Amino acid sequence: MPAVSTGPPRARGSGTSRGRSRRRLALRQRRHQSSAQARLKGTTWLFAPAFLVTGVVVLLPIGYTFWLSVSDRQPDGSNAGFLGAANITRMFDDPLFWQSLRVTMFLFILCLIVETILGVALGYLLSVDVRGRRAFQAAMLIPAITAQVAVGLLWLLIYDPSLGVANRLLGSLGIDPVVWLGDPDIAPWSIALVDIWQWTPFMALIIAAGIRSLPSDPFEAAGIDGASGWRKAWHIGLPLLAPVLTVAMLLRTVDLIRFFDTIYVMTQGGPVNSTNALNVYGYRSAFVNQDASYAATLQLALFVLVLLVAAAFTWARRRFSVEY
Amino acid sequence: MSTDVVSARRRRTLFIYVGYLVALMLFFGPVLFMLWSAFRTHLDITSTPLDVTSALSADxxxxxxxxxxxxxxxxxxxxxxxxxxxxxxxxxxxxxxxxxxxxxxxxxxxxxxxxxxxxxxxxxxxxxxxxxxxxxxxxxxxxxxxxxxxxxxxxxxxxxxxxxxxxxxxxxxxxxxxxxxxxxxxxxxxxxxxxxxxxxxxxxxxxxxxxxxxxxxxxxxxxxxxxxxxxxxxxxxxxxxxxxxxxxxxxxxxxxxxxxxxxxxxxxxxxxxxxxxxx
Known part of the structure; x- marks a missing residue:
């Protein structure tokens, strides 16, 4: 005799406890599914505005850029029609394009490496609980969220060849003044230094958050086995941190390949195109040379480059991520 | 033993604070320089950029x-x-x-x-x-x-x-x-x-x-x-x-x-x- 009987009495046979529980499970699943379905009812209207706006301000411009790149827009606004791949062949034959690609890759690789190494060191500092950590963190936040224009103006003053702080500091060490932004061999390094200054703390913040969320067991175990602090950091900390590191590097990569603001404020691509990164070249083609179609082609090339590098990163992350 | 641990921790804290100081000078220093320069004259900024005794004003x-x-x-x-x-x-x-x-x-x-x-x-x-x-x-x-x-x-x-x-x-x-x-x-x-x-x-x-x-x-x-x-x-x-x-x-x-x-x-x-x- 069951303790509680619910529902109408059932025919004998189908009422085995196993059959009943299976049927109940199916019923519960169906009910769950239908409730999940019901929860979604009417959501289209909540979502439609964002969809529409995204279409208009994101997808439409991307599509239009694509159209521009395969057509021949004139400076007066008329369009001479479909060109096919002519802009693309023009791009591959354009020494300035290759030059700008070199600048982009130079800035990307140099900044990413330095920012990652310094970011790990600074990230360690930010991860340790000592008095004043929050205040320190606030100070480290500021470069990343300061407007690029302000950063550019500030560094123009620091780099000023005769009046700036940089050369005065070098002078007090007995080093000859450096033409930070006027020399094509030095300008890319000067620009990279600004980016490293602005974004290393940002890398460090992400890495610090990663370090703080690491499990403590492996470190304790290694400590019992007599491993030194450095060995623990190198052999346990770094591999465990790899996923966070790759995400931080990916975020920087996407921005570094699109490097624009600092360059445009400080050198506009000069001197002699030595800081003319792909994004700057694209902008100048559109708004200085009035060559919209070619600018669109350069922008698409840049977009493809960003997507390729991001995809490579994601692939590497999956390929080399170690499960612990 | 325990005093060893304490002194090791002290040393680490000291190390962290030295790191703070270096990082603040490198990364926060330029921002501070910007804020400070905003209150100084063009002549002061360019002739004596790091002179802390120069006059401040909101001019x-x-x-x-x-x-x-x-x-x-x-x-x-x-x-x-x-x-x-x-x-x-x-x-x-x-x-x-x-x-x-x-x-x-x-x-x-x-x-x-x-x-x-x-x-x-x-x-x-x-x-x-x-x-x-x-x-x-x-x-x-x-x-x-x-x-x-x-x-x-x-x-x-x-x-x-x-x-x-x-x-x-x-x-x-x-x-x-x-x-x-x-x-x-x-x-x-x-x-x-x-x-x-x-x-x-x-x-x-x-x-x-x-x-x-x-x-x-x-x-x-x-x-x-x-x-x-x-x-x-x-x-x-x-x-x-x-x-x-x-x-x-x-x-x-x-x-x-x-x-x-x-x-x-x-x-x-x-x-x-x-x-x-x-x-």
């Missing part, structure tokens, strides 16, 4: 407001950053809610595209469009175009930031509200939204600052009446060489929202900047 700020229409530029920045933040949140919050409810990754992907696409890719079509509708000569239209262009930044950012917050709202609450007969709108506004209030604050502040800071759209799309701070500061560079004090005052004014944010909403900011990077 640079008075001058930029006097000689240039700085109040106007600030209002323009507020209109553009405020408008695009409002739109980003208005469209982004319901979208984030639905993305979580439907476990939808399609839109998240489009948002990622918007995050990765170079800004010039948007500014060129926007520019051609704005010329076609006559926006360069029409103030209201020009503001509209600028606000819409900045939505390219704020909308993905709002969705990106809000999705984790909506994910942390228990599904049982939504189900309970539905069983009580609440409509989808009521469930969103009365059940989910109050629970993600901190997320909304994060989205508003970050969107505002990012939109405020954004330079490219303003550079290409604004006219003399609608030009916001970052773009006007760029046009100062030419005169800057003769007035670094004024230039630093302008930079300080542009940086103000970010500085306020870093000191007041630090915890949120770290979370927002690192959103998606660390669980």
């Amino acid at each position: 640079n700020f008075v001058r930029v407001f006097d000689r240039f229409d700085f109040g106007r530029y600030i209002v323009n920045s507020v209109i553009i950053a405020g408008g695009s933040t409002a739109l980003g949140l208005l469209f982004g919050a319901p979208a984030a809610y639905v993305i979580v409810l439907r476990q939808w990754s399609g839109l998240a992907f489009v948002m990622l595209l918007a995050r990765m696409a170079p800004g010039v890719m948007f500014v060129l079509p926007f520019f051609i469009f704005s010329v076609a509708v006559g926006a360069p000569s029409n103030t209201a239209l020009n503001y509209t175009v600028l606000v819409l262009a900045h939505v390219v930044i704020t909308l993905p950012l709002c969705i990106w930031l809000l999705v984790p917050f909506f994910e942390s709202v228990p599904a049982s609450l939504d189900e309970a509200a539905m069983i009580d007969g609440a409509t989808i709108g009521a469930r969103f506004i009365k059940v989910a939204l109050p629970l993600v209030a901190p997320g909304l604050a994060v989205a508003v502040t970050l969107s505002f600052v990012f939109s405020w800071n954004y330079f490219l759209f303003a550079l290409a799309l604004s006219n003399n009446d609608t030009i916001p701070l970052p773009a006007i500061a760029f046009t100062f560079i030419g005169e800057g060489q003769s007035d670094y004090g004024g230039l630093m005052a302008a930079s300080t004014l542009i940086s103000l929202p970010a500085l306020v944010l870093a000191t007041t909403a630090q915890r949120w900011l770290v979370r927002g900047l690192t959103a998606g990077a660390v669980k």
Whole structure:
């Protein structure tokens, strides 16, 4: 005799406890599914505005850029029609394009490496609980969220060849003044230094958050086995941190390949195109040379480059991520 | 043994503080130099850049407001950053809610595209469009175009930031509200939204600052009446060489929202900047 009987009495046979529980499970699943379905009812209207706006301000411009790149827009606004791949062949034959690609890759690789190494060191500092950590963190936040224009103006003053702080500091060490932004061999390094200054703390913040969320067991175990602090950091900390590191590097990569603001404020691509990164070249083609179609082609090339590098990163992350 | 541990910990703390000092000099020093220079004369900045005894005054700020229409530029920045933040949140919050409810990754992907696409890719079509509708000569239209262009930044950012917050709202609450007969709108506004209030604050502040800071759209799309701070500061560079004090005052004014944010909403900011990077 069951303790509680619910529902109408059932025919004998189908009422085995196993059959009943299976049927109940199916019923519960169906009910769950239908409730999940019901929860979604009417959501289209909540979502439609964002969809529409995204279409208009994101997808439409991307599509239009694509159209521009395969057509021949004139400076007066008329369009001479479909060109096919002519802009693309023009791009591959354009020494300035290759030059700008070199600048982009130079800035990307140099900044990413330095920012990652310094970011790990600074990230360690930010991860340790000592008095004043929050205040320190606030100070480290500021470069990343300061407007690029302000950063550019500030560094123009620091780099000023005769009046700036940089050369005065070098002078007090007995080093000859450096033409930070006027020399094509030095300008890319000067620009990279600004980016490293602005974004290393940002890398460090992400890495610090990663370090703080690491499990403590492996470190304790290694400590019992007599491993030194450095060995623990190198052999346990770094591999465990790899996923966070790759995400931080990916975020920087996407921005570094699109490097624009600092360059445009400080050198506009000069001197002699030595800081003319792909994004700057694209902008100048559109708004200085009035060559919209070619600018669109350069922008698409840049977009493809960003997507390729991001995809490579994601692939590497999956390929080399170690499960612990 | 235990005194060894204590002294090792002391040594580590000392090491950390030495690191703090070096990092502050390298990374915070230049910002401090900017703020300090904003209150010094051009002559002092350029002849004795690191002389802490030189006189301070607010003359640079008075001058930029006097000689240039700085109040106007600030209002323009507020209109553009405020408008695009409002739109980003208005469209982004319901979208984030639905993305979580439907476990939808399609839109998240489009948002990622918007995050990765170079800004010039948007500014060129926007520019051609704005010329076609006559926006360069029409103030209201020009503001509209600028606000819409900045939505390219704020909308993905709002969705990106809000999705984790909506994910942390228990599904049982939504189900309970539905069983009580609440409509989808009521469930969103009365059940989910109050629970993600901190997320909304994060989205508003970050969107505002990012939109405020954004330079490219303003550079290409604004006219003399609608030009916001970052773009006007760029046009100062030419005169800057003769007035670094004024230039630093302008930079300080542009940086103000970010500085306020870093000191007041630090915890949120770290979370927002690192959103998606660390669980």
